[in-house]
Amino acid sequence: MKQKTAPxxxxxxxxxxxxxxxxxxxxxxxMEDDVNANLKxxxxxxxxxxxxxxxVICLPEMFRSRYFCQVEDIRNFGLAETIPGPSTQAISKLxxxxxxxxxxxxxxxxxxxxxxxxxxxxxxxxxxxxIYRKMHIPDDPGFYEKFYxxxxxxxxxxxxxxxxxxxxxxxxxxxxxxxxxxxxxxGAEILFYPTAIGWHPHEKAEHGKAQFxxxxxxxxSHAIANGVYVAAVNRVGLExxxxxxxxxxxxxxSFVSDPQGKIISRASIDxxxxxxxxxxxxxxxxxxxxxxxxxxRRIDAYDxxxxxxxx
Numbered sequence: 001m002k003q004k005t006a007p008x009x010x011x012x013x014x015x016x017x018x019x020x021x022x023x024x025x026x027x028x029x030x031m032e033d034d035v036n037a038n039l040k041x042x043x044x045x046x047x048x049x050x051x052x053x054x055x056v057i058c059l060p061e062m063f064r065s066r067y068f069c070q071v072e073d074i075r076n077f078g079l080a081e082t083i084p085g086p087s088t089q090a091i092s093k094l095x096x097x098x099x100x101x102x103x104x105x106x107x108x109x110x111x112x113x114x115x116x117x118x119x120x121x122x123x124x125x126x127x128x129x130x131i132y133r134k135m136h137i138p139d140d141p142g143f144y145e146k147f148y149x150x151x152x153x154x155x156x157x158x159x160x161x162x163x164x165x166x167x168x169x170x171x172x173x174x175x176x177x178x179x180x181x182x183x184x185x186x187g188a189e190i191l192f193y194p195t196a197i198g199w200h201p202h203e204k205a206e207h208g209k210a211q212f213x214x215x216x217x218x219x220x221s222h223a224i225a226n227g228v229y230v231a232a233v234n235r236v237g238l239e240x241x242x243x244x245x246x247x248x249x250x251x252x253x254s255f256v257s258d259p260q261g262k263i264i265s266r267a268s269i270d271x272x273x274x275x276x277x278x279x280x281x282x283x284x285x286x287x288x289x290x291x292x293x294x295x296x297r298r299i300d301a302y303d304x305x306x307x308x309x310x311x
Contacts, residue, residue: 020282022163024190025054026275027063028254028267030237035064035079043090049274050098055124055163056279058103060235060254061171061194062117065107067248070241072147080109088120088128096126101161103168105194108133110150117149117170119194124162132157134170135179142200142248145172158186164281167191167228174219174232178305184226185294189281191222195234198250212251216263224261227288229279231256236270259287 027045031038042063049057064087068076081087087106095102101123108118108131117134133152137145156179158167167188173179174193183191197215199208216232223230234254240247255266256277265277288294304310 020164021278021280022055023053023276023278024231024256025049025052025057026231026233026254026256026267026277027057027059028233028252028271028273028275029060029063029235030250030272031063031066031235031239033066038064039087039090042087043094045272045274046091046094046100046102047098049276050094050100052274052276054100054274054276056101056103056161056166056190058192058194058231058233059105060233061105061196062107063105063194063235066239066241067196067235067250068241069145069148070142070239070245070248072144076148077109077115080107080115082109083118083120083128083131088122092122092126092128095122095124099124099162101129101163101166103166103192103194105170107148114150115148116152117145118152119168119170119192121159121161121166121168123159129159129161130157132168132170134173136172136176138172156182156186158183158188164189164279169193171195171197174215174222177222177225180222180226180228180230184228188228189284190229190231190279191226193219193230193232195232195254196250197234198248201238201246201249204249208251212253216253216255220257220261220263223257223259224291225293227259227284227291227293229256229258229277229284231277234267236268236272259284260291 065079104120108116119132121129123129135152137149139146165187167183219230235250236252238247238249252269267275
């Protein structure tokens with residue numbers, strides 16, 4: 001069967017100005033030991049992105065601290081914060097001042113003994129529009145998240161902001177097509193994936209290229225399968241929990257993919273910065289008209305999708 005591709009000829013609406021367009025800004029950061037210094041840096045970068053024209057801004061996963069899940073240590077629960085709390089309060093002021101929406105990923109203290117890996121969405125009026133709690137929790141060498149995080153209990157969510165509809169998923173959620181699909185079906189125009197992912201230094205030479213390419217490919221596939229934009233927001237730098245630890249080398253390379261899977265903007269492998277990209281809701285409509293995957297879904301035939309395994 002011949003593969004169907006979007007035609008070269010574009011309608012007038014595709015080439016002209018679309019008032020629904022908006023710019024996103026992805027903040028790629030390196031984290032310090034000092035959580036207050038990280039918050040100060042994040043505030044500065046969010047403000048810079050807003051001044052450069054970003055209308056929706058996203059920070060990396062748990063940006064206030066180094067990635068502490070490399071070890072299981074009860075003292076790290078002291079890094080958690082409530083919502084509202086220091087991060088949301090500081091960034092809410094900026095959101096209101098510049099009339100921007102900001103995705104604020106943080107280590108949430110929900111109640112004594114109950115903690116989540118959470119993204120708070122602050123709208124352009126400074127209010128918290130809602131929160132998403134990470135649904136898929138990994139437990140791998142150097143990524144011992146099950147020790148810290150209760151799995152999300154709010155389901156997959158899309159938030160209406162002053163610019164457009166955004167979906168928020170977090171890191172390990174990146175690998176699950178079900179998560180992307182259910183978020184897109186709620187009207188998300190862009191899926192944000194705040195992330196903390198990198199290489200174990202001893203594996204990088206042998207497996208590093210394949211690991212990175214798999215990460216990028218699966219997210220581009222979510223963009224294609226759902227006809228949406230995808231934005232992955234990573235951190236950079238080598239982070240060690242102690243002197244004897246090999247640590248994790250976070251690979252940066254935050255990127256934005258359009259609804260056809262084309263990478264339209266990508267950040268450095270090792271430098272902090274702000275990645276800007278234009279989101280055009282009109283292109284979502286155009287791509288879905290030509291690749292009608294949502295139209296042709298056999299929703300009558302997917303009964304087994306909620307099973308753990310089908311023999």
